[in-house]
Amino acid sequence: EIVLSQSPATLSLSPGDRATLSCWASQSVGTYLTWYQHKPGQAPRLLIYGASNRATGIPARFSGSGSGTDFTLTISSLESEDFAIYYCQQRSRWPLTFGGGTNVEIK
Amino acid sequence: QGQLVESGGGLVEPGVSLRLSCAASGFTFSDYHMTWMRQAPGKGLEWLSYITARSSQREYADSVKGRFTISRDDAKKSLYLQMNSLRAEDTAVYYCARDLMLRGFDIWGQGTVVTVSS
Numbered sequence: 001e002i003v004l005s006q007s008p009a010t011l012s013l014s015p016g017d018r019a020t021l022s023c024w025a026s027q028s029v030g031t032y033l034t035w036y037q038h039k040p041g042q043a044p045r046l047l048i049y050g051a052s053n054r055a056t057g058i059p060a061r062f063s064g065s066g067s068g069t070d071f072t073l074t075i076s077s078l079e080s081e082d083f084a085i086y087y088c089q090q091r092s093r094w095p096l097t098f099g100g101g102t103n104v105e106i107k
Numbered sequence: 108q109g110q111l112v113e114s115g116g117g118l119v120e121p122g123v124s125l126r127l128s129c130a131a132s133g134f135t136f137s138d139y140h141m142t143w144m145r146q147a148p149g150k151g152l153e154w155l156s157y158i159t160a161r162s163s164q165r166e167y168a169d170s171v172k173g174r175f176t177i178s179r180d181d182a183k184k185s186l187y188l189q190m191n192s193l194r195a196e197d198t199a200v201y202y203c204a205r206d207l208m209l210r211g212f213d214i215w216g217q218g219t220v221v222t223v224s225s
Contacts, residue, residue, distance in 0.1 A: 043202065
């Protein structure tokens with residue numbers, strides 16, 4: 001099973017700040033890496049697929065990069081609605097796996 | 108855009124069975140692969156099971172293999188998860204999602220809560 005590790009576990013930032021979230025895979029997943037945003041009580045939301053492709057309707061302030069084992073999700077300037085938990089997920093091998101999440105909270 | 112609505116959750120005792128349903132609308136359900144995931148209290152997301160369009164392939168997480176069965180009824184535009192031999196650690200919010208493979212899970216339901224407790 002491919003293990004995904006996310007860092008940091010919690011990121012305390014202010015609106016307007018830049019957020020940089022990391023995801024490491026225990027073995028290469030190529031670019032088969034997806035990012036989701038999840039708010040309490042809501043359905044998760046697809047943000048980035050293929051490591052760097054924004055999903056439909058996702059604002060340009062969200063960007064993804066990386067390949068192999070090291071990936072980054074960047075939010076260039078945090079809006080109030082961006083405070084949430086972010087998960088990476090790999091699609092390289094079965095079973096599919098998620099990282100443990102990064103909680104982006106208001107400082 | 109499409110919508111998914113889960114149902115069938117509830118409070119059950121350990122060892123019993125439960126079947127979750129996921130009703131699809133707003134897209135051609137039969138054309139798409141589908142997936143179940145869950146989130147236990149205080150934990151992150153966990154992928155559980157996958158089924159292709161036309162049910163030619165199914166995959167399961169080790170944690171549920173042999174106990175859970177995924178199926179679909181394209182005529183009813185519905186996805187199912189049959190859960191047997193439920194354990195306390197199966198307590199979670201269960202989500203269904205439309206699976207675009209390498210393009211991610213693009214439509215999710217709001218989830219249905221399953222609580223396994225005596």
